[in-house]
Every structure is written in structure tokens, then in C-alpha cells.
Amino acid sequence: MAKNLSGDxxxxxxxxxxxxxxxxxxxxxxxxxxxxxxxxARDSRTAEIxxxxxxxxxxxxxxxFLVAVTEDDDGTIEPLSLREKIRASGLTFxxxxxxxxxxx
Amino acid sequence: xxxxxEATSEALIVEDPxxxxxxxxxxxxxxxxxxxxxxxxxxxxxxxxxRGPVGVALANTDPVEALAPDVxxxxxxxxxxxxxxxxxxxxxxxxxxxxxxxxGELRATGGVLQDQAAFMLRCGFDAFESEQKGFGEALAKAxxxxxxxxxxxxxxxxxxxxxxxxxxxxxxS
Amino acid sequence: xxxxxxxxxxxxxxxxxxxxxxxxxxQVRRRLAGELTEEQFKPLRLHNGLYLQLHAYMLRIAxxxxxxxxxxxxxxxxxxxxxxxxxxxxxxRQNLQLNWIKLEDAPDALAALAEVDMHALQTSGNCIxxxxxxxxxxxxxxxIEDPRIxxxxxxxxxxxHPEFTFLPRKFKIAITGSPNDRAAVRVHDIGLRLWRNAEGxxxxxxxxxxxxxxxxxxxxxxxxxxxxxELLAYLEATLRVYNRYGRRDxxxxxxxxxxxxxxxxEKMRADVEAEYAETRDGxxxxxxxxxxxxxxxxxxxxxxxxxERVSAVEALKxxxxxxxxxxxxxxxxxxxxxxxIVTASLKPAGAPPGDASAVQMEGMADIAEAxxxxxxxxxxxxxLILPHVAVEDLPTVYVALGRLGFAEANVGKITDIIACPGLxxxxxxxxxxIPVAQQISxxxxxxxxxxxxxxxxxxxxGCINACGHHHVGHIGILGVDKNGxxxxxxxxxxxxxxxxxxxxxxxxxxxxxxxxxxxxDSLVGTYLDTRAAGERFVDxxxxxxxxxxxxxxxxxx
Numbered sequence: 001m002a003k004n005l006s007g008d009x010x011x012x013x014x015x016x017x018x019x020x021x022x023x024x025x026x027x028x029x030x031x032x033x034x035x036x037x038x039x040x041a042r043d044s045r046t047a048e049i050x051x052x053x054x055x056x057x058x059x060x061x062x063x064x065f066l067v068a069v070t071e072d073d074d075g076t077i078e079p080l081s082l083r084e085k086i087r088a089s090g091l092t093f094x095x096x097x098x099x100x101x102x103x104x
Numbered sequence: 105x106x107x108x109x110e111a112t113s114e115a116l117i118v119e120d121p122x123x124x125x126x127x128x129x130x131x132x133x134x135x136x137x138x139x140x141x142x143x144x145x146x147x148x149x150x151x152x153x154x155r156g157p158v159g160v161a162l163a164n165t166d167p168v169e170a171l172a173p174d175v176x177x178x179x180x181x182x183x184x185x186x187x188x189x190x191x192x193x194x195x196x197x198x199x200x201x202x203x204x205x206x207x208g209e210l211r212a213t214g215g216v217l218q219d220q221a222a223f224m225l226r227c228g229f230d231a232f233e234s235e236q237k238g239f240g241e242a243l244a245k246a247x248x249x250x251x252x253x254x255x256x257x258x259x260x261x262x263x264x265x266x267x268x269x270x271x272x273x274x275x276x277s
Numbered sequence: 278x279x280x281x282x283x284x285x286x287x288x289x290x291x292x293x294x295x296x297x298x299x300x301x302x303x304q305v306r307r308r309l310a311g312e313l314t315e316e317q318f319k320p321l322r323l324h325n326g327l328y329l330q331l332h333a334y335m336l337r338i339a340x341x342x343x344x345x346x347x348x349x350x351x352x353x354x355x356x357x358x359x360x361x362x363x364x365x366x367x368x369x370r371q372n373l374q375l376n377w378i379k380l381e382d383a384p385d386a387l388a389a390l391a392e393v394d395m396h397a398l399q400t401s402g403n404c405i406x407x408x409x410x411x412x413x414x415x416x417x418x419x420x421i422e423d424p425r426i427x428x429x430x431x432x433x434x435x436x437x438h439p440e441f442t443f444l445p446r447k448f449k450i451a452i453t454g455s456p457n458d459r460a461a462v463r464v465h466d467i468g469l470r471l472w473r474n475a476e477g478x479x480x481x482x483x484x485x486x487x488x489x490x491x492x493x494x495x496x497x498x499x500x501x502x503x504x505x506x507e508l509l510a511y512l513e514a515t516l517r518v519y520n521r522y523g524r525r526d527x528x529x530x531x532x533x534x535x536x537x538x539x540x541x542x543e544k545m546r547a548d549v550e551a552e553y554a555e556t557r558d559g560x561x562x563x564x565x566x567x568x569x570x571x572x573x574x575x576x577x578x579x580x581x582x583x584x585e586r587v588s589a590v591e592a593l594k595x596x597x598x599x600x601x602x603x604x605x606x607x608x609x610x611x612x613x614x615x616x617x618i619v620t621a622s623l624k625p626a627g628a629p630p631g632d633a634s635a636v637q638m639e640g641m642a643d644i645a646e647a648x649x650x651x652x653x654x655x656x657x658x659x660x661l662i663l664p665h666v667a668v669e670d671l672p673t674v675y676v677a678l679g680r681l682g683f684a685e686a687n688v689g690k691i692t693d694i695i696a697c698p699g700l701x702x703x704x705x706x707x708x709x710x711i712p713v714a715q716q717i718s719x720x721x722x723x724x725x726x727x728x729x730x731x732x733x734x735x736x737x738x739g740c741i742n743a744c745g746h747h748h749v750g751h752i753g754i755l756g757v758d759k760n761g762x763x764x765x766x767x768x769x770x771x772x773x774x775x776x777x778x779x780x781x782x783x784x785x786x787x788x789x790x791x792x793x794x795x796x797x798d799s800l801v802g803t804y805l806d807t808r809a810a811g812e813r814f815v816d817x818x819x820x821x822x823x824x825x826x827x828x829x830x831x832x833x834x
Contacts, residue, residue: 015333017309018380019334019380020378021333062315083700086331086709090332091702095632096632096637098635100637101680
């Protein structure tokens with residue numbers, strides 16, 4: 001179902017300076033928390049340009065970099081590596097809630 | 105790079121009167137001459153025999169002990185910080201100022217950042233090369249950033265432990 | 278300010294912490310305004326304990342020598358609610374980590390900490406880190422002298438030390454005051470062991486160059502016996518040699534253990550002693566009055582006489598099997614008769630090890646206030662300790678802990694797992710560790726089974742940096758990444774009991790995540806089948822070696 005496993009597809013990502021939140025560069029060159037809005041580069045030249053755009057907008061973020069992704073038939077983007085998957089979607093277990101007294 | 109000296113209160117940059125002598129250049133008869141450590145080792149006698157003040161620029165891997173016998177005859181020692189994170193020159197500074205009782209100008213080179221200033225002052229530096237905007241103002245405030253220090257260094261400040269002893273002894277009349 | 282039985286800040290200490298908050302607030306302002314680059318700012322935020330992890334910033338709050346008051350713990354709960362997601366993680370260096378801090382909130386969080394004399398100073402960066410100590414200090418039966426007195430003295434000397442703030446790498450010091458080393462001093466950059474010599478004097482053995490990580494090493498004795506009042510002069514000499522000569526060319530070769538390894542301990546000793554000959558007569562000498570003034574603050578609490586044998590406890594043991602097991606595993610003897618040291622297990626079955634919610638933290642603060650002189654400890658095994666509980670109060674404390682989910686009778690047992698945050702949180706990790714810990718924990722949840730298996734320390738690290746201390750686990754598990762797949766390398770026989778400090782032996786090729794539980798199960802099976810009477814898992818391993826374990830494990834997978 002997921003196409004393009006070779007890693008030709010890239011998006012630009014960073015962590016927001018003020019709060020550390022994971023963000024992705026969208027088509028308008030703005031940083032968004034929504035991976036589904038990330039601008040996709042489909043070849044290495046475009047990826048270079050994408051990264052440069054990210055670096056140009058780096059005032060509010062820390063160290064932009066490229067992330068290899070896959071794209072489904074319906075356009076769903078998912079990072080290739082486990083690290084980036086976790087970065088995009090959060091913890092892989094349930095963290096305890098503030099008012100937890102026993103681990104559920 | 106702009107040179108700041110402590111004891112000039114407000115953002116003042118001073119002119120550097122020293123001539124940085126290339127290793128293969130002839131030693132001028134007078135004037136303020138700053139040489140590399142290698143040159144110092146090679147031409148020490150000649151350098152001290154001249155009329156003008158002598159300074160030595162150390163790399164942070166050079167043995168500061170080698171200067172110990174001559175500290176009273178040096179007017180400038182520069183110590184280098186190749187990177188913000190490379191802290192070897194702090195030890196060199198303390199040894200020079202403290203153990204070897206060097207009293208001339210002790211200058212930090214390599215482009216100092218204002219957040220290092222307080223530590224450097226405590227280690228005995230009194231001159232700083234910095235390209236950072238606002239460095240002068242930060243330097244002026246660096247000595248008073250912290251009203252208390254916990255350990256003795258080369259700035260003569262009494263550590264908290266000593267102040268506590270004094271305070272207790274005053275109370276115990 | 279309620280009385281505490283450990284160091285109380287005076288106005289000097291408070292001014293330093295508060296001025297540090299001001300300084301950091303200004304540094305954050307300058308960073309957010311773009312006046313500082315990330316490269317310039319990063320060391321500054323690290324020196325205030327602020328990391329950038331995968332999802333967010335993480336704040337590592339210092340808990341000096343693992344000791345805190347109920348009031349302080351309540352404040353931590355508060356801060357976790359206000360500035361984070363309402364929970365925290367107790368670490369292998371006795372600190373607390375909050376995982377979802379915002380940079381723009383960090384100065385306020387630090388200001389809140391300062392209100393209860395806490396901070397995040399030097400919990401990261403290439404400087405001297407939190408000095409850890411025996412988590413049973415001041416209460417242990419076998420204690421020669423309370424190591425926290427010295428941990429406090431070292432803490433002050435090392436805080437904002439102008440010469441040692443930009444070391445080649447981080448520097449970790451641990452201190453034990455007891456021959457049964459619960460502080461793992463032989464795997465620290467410097468370990469200090471208080472002992473009494475033939476003349477009856479108490480002094481330090483100074484151990485240098487231990488550490489885990491990429492090149493695990495066991496520390497070597499630098500100095501057999503150091504008089505106590507010379508501690509700071511000696512440490513200054515050692516740190517100066519390290520600052521000057523530690524490697525700076527390679528991040529992975531920059532710890533003092535590498536320097537000791539490369540020049541040899543004799544040369545290291547010679548250099549340190551030469552430097553020490555100069556420092557010892559200076560201002561770093563500790564006079565008796567200064568030592569006494571600090572030691573007094575660690576004077577043990579006046580514990581009113583309480584009965585040693587309590588019929589209610591005996592009776593409950595008979596009817597409540599879990600309570601009986603809890604007494605065996607989670608309760609240790611106290612130097613004062615009629616009292617006990619209680620470990621609250623932060624490893625309930627299936628839970629992320631070492632985590633506590635805000636409500637759980639507050640609950641612990643309440644229990645400590647009512648039953649443990651308002652004092653708690655954090656162990657490097659990621660549990661909380663109530664150091665001064667009357668035996669008579671054990672049933673009540675057991676029930677209270679149970680309400681929090683912290684009464685599982687598994688301390689030192691197979692589900693008392695140490696795990697680093699791993700790839701779920703940490704940007705350095707290669708693999709996840711918390712889900713592995715959860716699976717193992719669920720698999721071995723039966724208390725009866727755990728107690729039958731006996732003492733077995735599993736330690737899990739998500740990468741070679743070894744924050745989970747896997748090298749010294751009886752079973753060590755190291756997460757690695759091969760072609761994007763998480764694999765786990767298993768080692769046996771690591772230990773940190775003094776005199777038996779040992780690094781684990783790797784069994785063979787790493788296994789996939791879905792095989793880890795089976796692997797551990799098989800290792801336990803080998804042990805149960807071959808153990809001699811009274812042998813713990815690690816003892817059997819020492820007796821029969823790795824082969825039987827390895828063969829059966831790989832056959833089973």
C-alpha cells in the first residue's frame with residue numbers, strides 16, 4: 001500500500017524553538033505541526049531546495065533537516081524510520097496521566 | 105577583533121597596543137611585542153634583553169608552567185579558546201594568576217562570548233577579545249551576576265564557606 | 278520552612294539559585310530574540326538541565342544525593358502539572374526528568390523550583406553533575422558515616438566552578454559511606470568510599486575512571502586513603518589534570534576513564550599527586566568547623582523509641598501473603614531498632630519504570646510526612662525510599678502505598694527493571710526500552726514466581742550511552758538499530774555490588790523485540806533448573822558460566 005520505499009520522498013522537519021514541538025515545512029514555507037500538510041520533495045534536487053527554504057525560515061525553529069517518508073495511495077505520509085515515526089506520532093505506550101494513582 | 109579590558113565600566117573597546125610578531129619576523133628593538141610560545145622558547149633571552157614589554161601567546165595545549173620563572177618580566181599573556189566548549193585555558197589562567205603570581209594583562213582570545221565572562225574573570229582574565237554584540241555591557245555586569253561564590257578562585261572573592269565561618273564567629277562573642 | 282534532616286539552604290545558597298534563574302531567564306530571552314544562535318545557547322541550556330529530545334524539551338531537575346523533603350516533592354508535582362503533562366521520571370542518577378517542558382516556560386519552572394531550594398544546575402553539559410550517594414544514607418545499619426555530608430560539600434564546591442564548567446566531557450561523582458556500596462562508586466568518573474583505617478580514622482578511598490557507555494570500565498584506586506578534610510583539594514587536583522589533559526578530539530574518547538586507560542593509573546596518580554601537592558595547603562582545606570556545620574544538618578532525626586516486634590505486623594504477615602512478600606523485598610533494616618527503610622516500588626506490573634504522576638508524587642509526600650520524618654530518597658534504581666518508617670507503621674504505610682500503586686513486592690526482583698527513556702523520548706536512542714520493560718514486567722507479574730526467582734536485576738538501555746546501566750545488570754539488554762529494525766543484545770553477569778563490580782558478558786547476536794520476553798524466560802529457566810541452594814541468578818551464572826544460558830536461549834528462539 002505504501003509506495004516509494006526507496007526514500008526518494010523527503011519532507012523538512014525541525015523542533016520549534018519556543019516549545020520544542022515537532023514541526024514540518026508546508027507548501028507555503030511555514031512550519032506546521034501537521035505532517036499531512038508537509039511539502040513533499042520528490043527528487044533530490046527539490047529536497048535540497050526544500051531544506052534551504054527550511055533553513056531560511058529557521059528563526060523560530062532549531063536545526064531543520066530532511067526526513068525520508070513514504071506516501072500511500074491516498075496520500076498519507078509516514079516517515080520511513082522508526083525514530084521519525086515516533087517523532088511524528090508520539091510515545092508508543094500510554095504515559096501515566098496527571099491524576100493516575102495506579103497504572104491502568 | 106575588538107578588545108575589551110575590565111575596569112572600563114561601560115562597553116568600551118580599547119585599542120590593542122601590542123604588535124603580534126610573526127614567528128619568522130625579526131624582533132624589533134623596542135615596542136610592545138607579542139610572540140608565540142614557540143618563538144618565546146627559541147628567543148627568550150633576546151626578547152627579555154630588549155627595552156620594550158614582552159607578551160607571550162599560548163595555545164591551550166602549551167605548558168603554562170614554562171612561563172613561571174619569567175612571569176615578573178611579562179606584561180601580556182594571551183590564552184586561547186578555540187571553541188566556546190574548550191575549557192583548557194581556564195586552568196592555564198588560574199595557574200598563571202594564582203600559583204605563579206603573574207600580574208600583567210591576561211587576555212582571552214578566540215572570540216569570547218558574554219556568558220563566559222563571569223567564569224573568566226574569576227579565573228583571573230582581565231582582557232577579552234570578542235565580536236559579540238553587547239559583550240562590553242555584559243562584561244561590566246559579569247562580576248556582580250552572582251553575589252555569592254562557592255569556591256576560591258583568582259578573583260580574591262571569599263567563598264561562602266569562609267563568609268559563614270566569619271558570620272558564625274561574629275555571633276559567638 | 279519545616280525542619281529537615283539534611284542540608285538546609287541559607288541566604289547564600291538561595292541567592293545563588295535565584296540569581297542563576299535570572300541569568301537563565303536573560304539567556305532564554307536573548308535566544309528567543311535571535312541574539313544567540315543555537316550553537317551558542319545549547320551549552321547554556323544544558324548547564325541548566327534543559328535537553329532537546331524527540332518531541333519536546335526535557336528538564337532534568339537535580340535532587341542532590343537523592344534526598345528530598347515532602348514539601349519539595351509536592352512542588353515537583355505542582356511543576357509537573359503546571360509546566361508539563363503531570364508526571365515525571367526518576368532517573369538512574371537520582372534526578373527527576375520532566376519530558377514536555379517548553380523553553381519559554383523553563384525560567385518560570387526554575388523559579389518555582391527555587392522557591393523550595395531546588396534547581397537544575399549542571400544536570401547536563403560537560404561539567405560536574407549531580408553528586409549521587411547511597412539512597413539509604415543516614416538510615417543504613419552498616420553505615421560508617423553519612424556520605425551526604427560530603428556530597429553536599431562537593432556539590433557546593435562544584436557549582437558554578439569557574440575552571441571546570443567546560444570540561445572535555447560530563448563528570449559524575451558518587452559517594453558511599455558503607456562497605457555495601459549502594460551508590461555504584463566503581464562505575465563513576467570519581468567514586469568515593471568512606472572507610473575506617475587501622476588507626477580508626479575515617480577517610481576516602483578515591484576511585485577514578487569508572488563508567489559505562491561506549492567503553493565501559495571499572496574504576497581504579499587513585500588514592501587508598503585520603504583524609505576527609507583534604508577532599509576538595511584532591512578533587513580540584515584531579516579535575517585540573519582532567520581539564521588540561523582529557524581528550525577533546527573525539528566525543529566518545531573524552532571521559533576521564535579514557536585518560537586513565539591511555540596514560541595508565543600510575544601516571545594519572547603521579548600527575549594528580551603532583552598537582553595536589555600544590556593545592557593541599559591552599560584555601561580548599563576543609564576546616565573542622567565548616568565540616569561540622571554541614572554534618573550537623575545531616576544529624577539523624579530524633580526517632581522516638583518504637584517496638585521492634587509488633588504483633589500486628591506479625592499477624593498481618595500470616596494472613597496477607599503479599600504483605601509478607603513486601604516485607605521481605607521492599608523493607609530493609611534500619612540502624613535504629615523499631616524502624617525500617619521502605620522502598621516504594623515505582624515498577625508496578627506493566628508500567629513505565631520509574632515514572633510517577635503528580636497525584637502519586639503528592640501521595641508519597643503525604644506518606645513521608647506522616648510516617649518518614651517528611652523525607653524521601655530517590656534510588657539510582659528509579660524507586661522512591663521512605664527512610665525512617667516505624668515498624669509499627671508498616672501495615673498502614675503498605676496500604677497507603679498500595680493506594681498509589683507503589684506497593685508491589687518486587688524490589689530487587691525481576692520486574693524491578695531499570696530502563697532508560699529510550700527511543701520513545703530520547704534523540705540519542707537506537708531502540709525503545711520502555712515497551713520492552715513493560716512486556717517483561719507483565720510476563721513475570723506473579724509475585725510468588727518473582728520471589729521464587731529471587732534477586733535478579735534487569736537493566737535496559739536504548740543505546741550505547743547506557744543510561745539504563747545495562748553493563749551492570751544481572752541481565753543487561755542493549756537496544757541497537759540494524760537497518761531500521763530494533764534489535765536487543767543480551768548480556769549476563771553484570772553487577773555493581775562493591776567488591777564484585779563486573780561488566781556483563783554478551784551472550785551472542787541481538788534478538789528482535791518480539792523475542793526478548795522469550796529470551797529472558799529461557800534464561801530464568803536455565804537458572805531455575807541449575808541453581809544450587811541459596812544461589813541467586815547472578816551467582817549461578819558465575820558458577821556455571823555463559824554457555825548453558827546461551828545455548829538454551831538461542832535454541833528456544
